[in-house]
Amino acid sequence: MKLIKKINILIVGLGLLGGSYAKGLKKLGFYVSAITRSQKTIDYALENGLIDSGTTEVTAEAVGNADLIIFALYPHVFTDWIEKYQAFFKSGAVITDVTGVKGCVVHKVQDMLRDDVEFIAAHPMAGKEVYGVENSDDAIFKGANYIVVPTERNTPEAIELCRNLGEILGFKQVAELSVDEHDQMIAFLSQLTHCIAVSLMCANNTPGLEKYTGDSFRDLTRIARINDEMWSELFLSNKDVLLKEMDRFRTSFNELYDKIKNDDREGMREMMRLSTERRKLFDKT
Amino acid sequence: MKLIKKINILIVGLGLLGGSYAKGLKKLGFYVSAITRSQKTIDYALENGLIDSGTTEVTAEAVGNADLIIFALYPHVFTDWIEKYQAFFKSGAVITDVTGVKGCVVHKVQDMLRDDVEFIAAHPMAGKEVYGVENSDDAIFKGANYIVVPTERNTPEAIELCRNLGEILGFKQVAELSVDEHDQMIAFLSQLTHCIAVSLMCANNTPGLEKYTGDSFRDLTRIARINDEMWSELFLSNKDVLLKEMDRFRTSFNELYDKIKNDDREGMREMMRLSTERRKLFDKT
Numbered sequence: 001m002k003l004i005k006k007i008n009i010l011i012v013g014l015g016l017l018g019g020s021y022a023k024g025l026k027k028l029g030f031y032v033s034a035i036t037r038s039q040k041t042i043d044y045a046l047e048n049g050l051i052d053s054g055t056t057e058v059t060a061e062a063v064g065n066a067d068l069i070i071f072a073l074y075p076h077v078f079t080d081w082i083e084k085y086q087a088f089f090k091s092g093a094v095i096t097d098v099t100g101v102k103g104c105v106v107h108k109v110q111d112m113l114r115d116d117v118e119f120i121a122a123h124p125m126a127g128k129e130v131y132g133v134e135n136s137d138d139a140i141f142k143g144a145n146y147i148v149v150p151t152e153r154n155t156p157e158a159i160e161l162c163r164n165l166g167e168i169l170g171f172k173q174v175a176e177l178s179v180d181e182h183d184q185m186i187a188f189l190s191q192l193t194h195c196i197a198v199s200l201m202c203a204n205n206t207p208g209l210e211k212y213t214g215d216s217f218r219d220l221t222r223i224a225r226i227n228d229e230m231w232s233e234l235f236l237s238n239k240d241v242l243l244k245e246m247d248r249f250r251t252s253f254n255e256l257y258d259k260i261k262n263d264d265r266e267g268m269r270e271m272m273r274l275s276t277e278r279r280k281l282f283d284k285t
Numbered sequence: 286m287k288l289i290k291k292i293n294i295l296i297v298g299l300g301l302l303g304g305s306y307a308k309g310l311k312k313l314g315f316y317v318s319a320i321t322r323s324q325k326t327i328d329y330a331l332e333n334g335l336i337d338s339g340t341t342e343v344t345a346e347a348v349g350n351a352d353l354i355i356f357a358l359y360p361h362v363f364t365d366w367i368e369k370y371q372a373f374f375k376s377g378a379v380i381t382d383v384t385g386v387k388g389c390v391v392h393k394v395q396d397m398l399r400d401d402v403e404f405i406a407a408h409p410m411a412g413k414e415v416y417g418v419e420n421s422d423d424a425i426f427k428g429a430n431y432i433v434v435p436t437e438r439n440t441p442e443a444i445e446l447c448r449n450l451g452e453i454l455g456f457k458q459v460a461e462l463s464v465d466e467h468d469q470m471i472a473f474l475s476q477l478t479h480c481i482a483v484s485l486m487c488a489n490n491t492p493g494l495e496k497y498t499g500d501s502f503r504d505l506t507r508i509a510r511i512n513d514e515m516w517s518e519l520f521l522s523n524k525d526v527l528l529k530e531m532d533r534f535r536t537s538f539n540e541l542y543d544k545i546k547n548d549d550r551e552g553m554r555e556m557m558r559l560s561t562e563r564r565k566l567f568d569k570t
Contacts, residue, residue, distance in 0.1 A: 125497065125498065125499035125500075126499065126500070127499065127500075127501075144499065144500070145496060145497055145498060145499065147497055173496055175496045175497060177497065185491075185494070185497045186497075188488075188489055188491075188494070189494060189497060189498045189499065189501075189502045190499055190501055190502065192485070193485070193501045193502050193505045194501065195538070195541055195542075195545075196481055196485065196505065196538070197501075197505065197560065198541060198556055198557055198560040199534060199537040199538040199540070199541050199556075200477070200478070200481065200534060200537070201559070201560035201563045201564055202537045202540075202541075202556050202559055202560055202563075203473075203530075203533045203534045203536070203537035203538075204473050204530075204533060206470075206473075209470070209473070209474060209566075209567075210566040210567045211430060211458055211460045212410065212430055212432055212460060212462065212470045212471075212474060213410065213430060213474045213567060214410035214411065214412065214429065214430065214474065214475055215410075215411070215412075215429070216412075216474075216475055216478045216479065216482075216507075216508045217474045217475065217478050217567070218567050218568075218569065219504040219505065219507050219508070220478045220481065220482065220504070220505045220508070221560075221564050221567065222501075222504055222564075223501045223504070223505070224560040224561065224563070224564040225560075225561045225564045225565065226557045226560065226561055227557075228553070228554040228557035228558050228561070229554070231553075231557060232550050232553045232554050232557065235545050235553065236545065236548060236550060239545060239546075239548075242545060243542065243545060243546060245488075245489075246538075246542050246545075248488045248489060249484060249485060249488045250535075250538070250539075250542075251488070252484040252485070252487045252488035253480070253481070253484040253488075253531070253535070254535075255484070255487075256480055256483060256484050256487075257480075257528065257531050257535075260480075260520050260521065260524060260527065260528060260531075261524075261528060263521060263524075265517045265521060268513070268516075268517045268520065269513040269514070269517050271483055271484075271487050272483055272511045272512075272513035272516060272517065273513050274486070274487055275482065275483040275485075275486035275487055275506075275509040275510075275511065276509065276510045276511055276513070278486045278487075278509070279486055279506050279507075279509040279510045280510065281494075281495040282494075282495045282498060282502070282503055282506065283503075284503065
């Protein structure tokens with residue numbers, strides 16, 4: 001299967017990400033349908049031109065027509081869904097996802113999935129600190145990274161299809177990682193940063209701090225507005241790897257602490273020069 | 286003295302902040318002169334209309350004409366400057382600063398300063414991760430906070446003048462803090478965030494991470510591009526307070542670590558809800 005306009009795309013779960021996929025794909029001319037929990041979400045998506053059709057019922061009709069299905073659900077909801085409804089899939093369909101942790105879903109889904117349907121995992125590194133279909137915006141993909149996470153069970157065709165999906169949605173860079181590489185990378189780059197932001201906000205209960213703050217604190221804690229249901233699940237789904245990355249950060253933070261304590265100005269400056277050098281690579285351009 | 290157009294303003298130190306003050310004040314119609322180390326900086330500031338006149342020489346003429354003097358220097362350079370050149374001040378002049386730590390400069394300067402000149406300290410909570418007069422931009426003050434740091438030695442008139450300076454430059458909010466309050470606040474809101482960003486960048490030497498990153502990591506580490514000379518001085522100038530704030534963060538981070546380790550989902554979610562609630566107050570609007 002190739003990513004051409006005549007294929008039908010189904011999005012399961014119309015939250016911020018599902019809605020943003022829908023918006024981008026419909027703009028590109030695809031027929032986009034959706035299945036999601038609430039009728040209000042469907043109504044909003046129809047009224048705002050994010051989808052062509054939608055339903056809250058998981059039926060053979062709603063699922064069986066789709067060539068490409070994008071799952072934008074919490075990890076455990078995703079795996080439960082496959083278990084319950086995979087009989088509805090059209091033969092030859094390709095399914096993909098946006099799940100933030102891969103170890104807990106990819107093998108499980110590939111193990112139980114019908115032989116005539118292929119699951120190729122992906123992780124769009126884009127988001128917002130707000131949720132819901134109302135905040136959908138395919139502009140969040142511009143300049144962002146998109147990671148395809150194939151296993152030995154995936155065909156070159158499905159991998160290519162999944163890469164193309166990232167490219168046409170406007171991601172700047174499409175990369176490939178194994179499941180383990182992905183989960184380690186994500187533990188450091190995404191989960192750890194959320195742990196830091198949440199911890200920092202919880203560290204100080206002095207009222208009125210917002211009157212004195214600068215942008216450094218604002219930017220660092222932007223992600224401290226966090227979906228507690230989703231992120232607690234993501235953290236626990238990747239627990240061992242995340243704890244190791246948290247340890248790695250603690251070691252580095254403690255090193256800086258000791259240098260300050262010991263008036264080791266040159267040691268501090270060395271860390272600052274290293275961080276400056278490394279950070280340059282991360283600018284969006 | 287009131288902040289009216291006919292007063293002469295001198296800026297000492299034309300870096301990013303000094304240059305941004307110059308730009309904003311000249312736009313407002315003040316006569317702005319500058320003293321800074323390099324002739325190239327003066328040339329740039331003259332060519333780009335940031336100042337009316339400038340010199341690299343600290344002379345009676347260059348200093349003695351100014352009614353209001355704004356010091357935008359590193360802490361130890363600022364106090365050395367006052368010691369060496371205060372004889373040049375015009376009687377009745379008011380001086381202010383932009384120094385990021387107050388305990389190490391305010392009392393020292395007020396103690397040694399001539400009786401006919403008043404120092405009122407201020408801290409503009411604005412900046413960029415780039416430096417130098419070429420990056421000057423008075424737009425950085427828009428929406429930002431400005432903190433006036435008076436002591437019992439300051440007159441109501443000078444405090445008012447300093448507040449007005451923040452207001453006319455376009456700061457959104459002008460607040461007042463004592464020296465100790467300021468240094469504690471800044472240790473948490475600014476210095477600690479820089480410590481976190483630097484430590485995070487130093488924690489992982491895996492190459493190619495930038496290919497997989499999302500915005501959360503980018504935003505959190507924006508300030509990891511850091512002026513090592515200035516920040517090592519600021520950290521050590523506020524060492525005891527900063528170490529306490531670092532401890533406070535470590536406690537909170539360790540708490541989250543333990544909750545993840547113990548599969549304490551409800552405990553994690555509670556921290557996330559608290560952080561979400563608190564973070565809402567910090568949005569710029």
